[in-house]
Amino acid sequence: MNRSIGFTIGLCSICALALMGLARVSEVYGGDISGNYAKERMETLQKVFPSADRFETVDKGYTKYEVAYMGAERIGGAFYTEGKGYGGPMQVMVGINSGGKVLEVLLLSHKETLGLWTKAADQEFRAQFRGKNGPFILKRDNSAGNLDGVTSATVTCRAIMGAVEEALRTFKQEWGMK
Numbered sequence: 001m002n003r004s005i006g007f008t009i010g011l012c013s014i015c016a017l018a019l020m021g022l023a024r025v026s027e028v029y030g031g032d033i034s035g036n037y038a039k040e041r042m043e044t045l046q047k048v049f050p051s052a053d054r055f056e057t058v059d060k061g062y063t064k065y066e067v068a069y070m071g072a073e074r075i076g077g078a079f080y081t082e083g084k085g086y087g088g089p090m091q092v093m094v095g096i097n098s099g100g101k102v103l104e105v106l107l108l109s110h111k112e113t114l115g116l117w118t119k120a121a122d123q124e125f126r127a128q129f130r131g132k133n134g135p136f137i138l139k140r141d142n143s144a145g146n147l148d149g150v151t152s153a154t155v156t157c158r159a160i161m162g163a164v165e166e167a168l169r170t171f172k173q174e175w176g177m178k
Contacts, residue, residue, distance in 0.1 A: 048078045048095030048104045063170050074098060077174070079167035080108075083159030087111035090159050094129075094167035100177055102129040105164055110156075120156040134168050136161045 045055050045066055052068035052075060066078040076097040083090045088111035095103035107121040128147045129136070137145035138157060149157045171177070 044093065044106065044108075045078055047106060048093060049076065051075065058174075063174070065170065065174070068095075076103065077171060079170055081163040081166045081170070083161075083163035083166075085110055085159040086155040090156070090163065092160060092163035092167070094164050096167060096171045098175075100133050100168070100171060100175070101131050102133065102164060102168070105129050105160065107160070120150045120153045120160060122150075125150055125157065125160075129164055134165050136165060 042055075045052065045068070049055075049068040051070055053071065054069050055066040055078070056069070058065050058067060064080050067074055068076050068078060076095060079094045079096065081092050081094060083092060090110040091108040093106045093108055095105075097103050105126045110121075125148075132146070136147050138147050138149045138154070138161070139145035140149045140154065147157070147161065
């Protein structure tokens with residue numbers, strides 16, 4: 001019995017020391033972690049809107065986006081959308097200027113097969129969206145299409161296209177455009 005009491009006291013002491021250590025780490029580095037998140041967020045948004053000097057988050061539950069400003073002028077939005085890729089959901093950010101044209105498409109996360117998604121996430125594929133407002137059709141699906149797909153990544157390309165079109169629909173709804 002004395003052995004189990006001693007073991008319990010020892011275990012509680014170790015837990016208390018570990019908690020004090022974690023509290024100290026959080027105290028020392030906690031601000032840096034949140035500061036790093038804010039820095040990463042701003043760097044990602046600047047890739048979509050290099051001319052913006054600030055962003056305001058709009059989260060309505062059913063949709064989330066960032067309004068981009070240059071001074072007091074609202075210059076567009078960065079919309080978080082999701083496409084259904086071959087390996088699962090793909091998180092995409094789409095920058096849309098105030099005129100309703102795509103500025104940039106960024107792939108934020110995915111579960112695609114390594115290697116196959118890289119060309120679809122590559123600059124060459126993403127550049128095809130810039131300056132356009134949809135609808136987007138792969139030339140593989142229709143000879144009159146406006147996007148060249150990526151060999152062996154058709155599902156990934158369609159997922160990105162769907163995410164961009166969803167962002168454009170949300171933009172039009174939120175900005176009151178038809």
